[in-house]
Amino acid sequence: MYSSWKLTSLLTVALTLAAGSALWAVGGTTALEDGAPAPAELVPLPTISPAAPMSYRLDAYPAVPDLEWPTLSNNMARQGHSPWQIDPNALTLAWQTTVTHDIFYSHPVVADGYVYIASGGASAGLTGHLNKIDLATGINTPLYISPTTQGFMRTTATVKDGFVFFGTGGDSTFVCYDEATGALVWTATHDGVNIIKARFRYAPSIVADGLVYFGGDGGVLYCVDEYTGIKAWEFPLPGNIYNGPTLGTNDLLYIGNNYAGAVDYYLYALDPMTGAIVWSWSPQVHGGSAIDDGFSAATYYDHPTLGPTLYFGTGDYNLTPLDGHMYCLDADTGTMIWAVYNVGSAQASSPVLAEGPDQIVAIIGSHDLATMTGYDSEDGTVVWQYSPGVSSAFSVPPALASSNVVFCAGQLGYGFAAWDAFTGVLLWNEPNPLATNAISGPCITKNSHGPGAYVIFAEAGTANGVVYCYYDATATLCPDEAWYFKGAYEDYAPAGMPDFDQKQDGWWVGADTSWTFCGPTAV
Known part of the structure; x- marks a missing residue:
């Protein structure tokens, strides 16, 4: 699988900043959809001491799958793909851990042998937690406990370079913690003041090139320094940002908005170093209707036939259940390649792409129709569709194993499931033990202490959420991805x-x- 990836270069740039100088300047041309709001003026980095030069690593491999799962959908391209070959029929429950308060749209990530997932997200009046669970034992030692009861802790963390980056929900800060010591490293700031424009409830982030990209309820995408939290630039969008940015191997950063009213929905491609707009795209201009849910996180894919592409869903389950749509765009230009309309709201479900010898299938869930659907990645033709025949909703990003097995979780007690990525045949289904909603996407990760691999799920719970760890002792790395x-x-x-x-x-x-x-x- 993925032999067609177009991996670009990796280089290291050392930048020494002169006192009082701006780090980046905005320039170049942009391609804006009619009516798209222009970005606010970009803010240069504050003065940095020349005695402490910054080192920026220009990561150009955002599409390489990680053996663990250190960020939303595994990697910066949000491809939701793991190099582990999982046999769902070999899965056994290794442990389950109850956390304080519910788990509400926080998706588990795994790094250095620990699972990170937030709890306390359903509402205000709860204490937010970022739980840190030992993958080997299931023992939870929270990395962060909110000092208030503002709740809304729905964050999906990113772990990189020994740091854990996440939003604090109702406490309205975005922070970086030391992974090993648990100490606070920084709180995101601008001109010495915390960046607080709205709650950072979801705030999935990307960490690349020594910079951190994240957004919140205020509809602003921020770029801050990885090591200091000082703001480099910001980019405003109408409404909110729930599902976070995507970084492509073409060195473009993609971001869409959520809950922006009836007409102000845009997907932007930005220069990740400056925040300058490269292009913008609106579903209303291309046959889509009101999409109050907005965009799921876009999946970037270097397609062997189409070239750089973006796949994503939209939707509005509050007004018209079938207003959700599935799109494929040219990632370099924003040109729409195909669309499938009225398939139900995607909510937080982002497509995964399963690459076979004859066909590449884009797989996504539907909240309203309670279906998992595989589309032909080249033209949007439905390849397969699965419906459980009971009330449910597939509202979270799925995870794809290299054995061409796709995992996802359903609401209303449907539970955890696995399908053949090319046929949609149900291979495994484990009902939610608490019979509550599973509104966290699964993840696949290596066993740091021995052979095999794990699949992690979570259940919201009525009062307290539960994290479940399933073990496949027979799991091996896909040969195609062991060496490249x-x-x-x-x-x-x-x-x-x-x-x-x-x-x-x-x-x-x-x-x-x-x-x-x-x-x-x-x-």
Whole structure:
């Protein structure tokens, strides 16, 4: 699988900032849909001491699947794909852990042998928790407990470089904690004042190039320094941001909005370094109707036939149940390739793409129709559709194993399930033990202490949520993703920036997520 990926370069740029100088300037042309709001003026970084130069790593591999699951949908491209081959019939329950308060649209992530998931999200009046659960034992030692009872803790964390990044819900801050010590590293700030424009309830983030991208209920996408939390730039959108940004291998950052009224919905492609608009796209201009739910997180995919593509769902389950639509766009230009209308609200369900020898299938859930559907990725033709025949809703991002098995969770007690990614045949179904909603997407991760791999699910609960860990002792890495060769290619260093270290060719070592390469190259 994924042999067609177009992985671009990885380089390291050291930037020493002169006192009082701005880090980035906005420039270039933009392609805006008619009526799209222009961004606010971008704010330069405050003065940084020249004695402490910043090092920015220009990550150009956002589409490589991680052996764990350190961010929403596994990687920065939001592809929801794991390199582990899982046999759902070999799954056994390894442990289950009850957390304080409900689990409400927080999706589990896994890094360095720990599961991170938020609880206390259903409403105000609750104490928010970011739970840190030992993958080997199921023992929970919360990394963060809210000092207030503002609740709405629905965050999906990102773990990278030894840090944990997340929003604090009703406490209205976005923070970074040290993964090992549990100490607060920073709270996102601008001009020395905390960034507080609205609650950061969901706030899934991307961490790349020494920068952190996240948004909140105020409809503003923020970019802050990974190591200080100081704001580099911001980009306002109407309404709110729930499902977070996506980063493509084409070096574009994608963000859509939620709950913005009847007409103000846009998906933007931005320059991740400056926040400048590259293009914008509106479903209302392209045959879509009111979509009060807004956009699910876009899935970026380097399609072997179509080239760089985005797949995403929209929807409005509050007004007209069938207003949800499924779209495929050209990721470089924003041109719509195909659309399937009136398939029910996607809510937080983002597509995963299963790549077979003859067909690539884009799979997404529907909240309103309670279906899982596989679409032909090239033209949107329905390949398969599964309906449980009972009241349910598939409202969360699925997870795809390299054995071409797709996992998802359903509401109203339907539980956890797995399907054949190419036929939609149900392979496994475990009803929710508490018979409550499962509104957290599953994740797949390696066993840090031995063979095999785990599949993690969560259930909202009526008072307290439960995290479930299923173990497949037979799981192995997909051979196609254990090693991957990338041939020599041109210098991708941005104009005017030194190319200190360029991976020209090398082998991707899937077993330990590392590269061997020929560098360094000359400056």
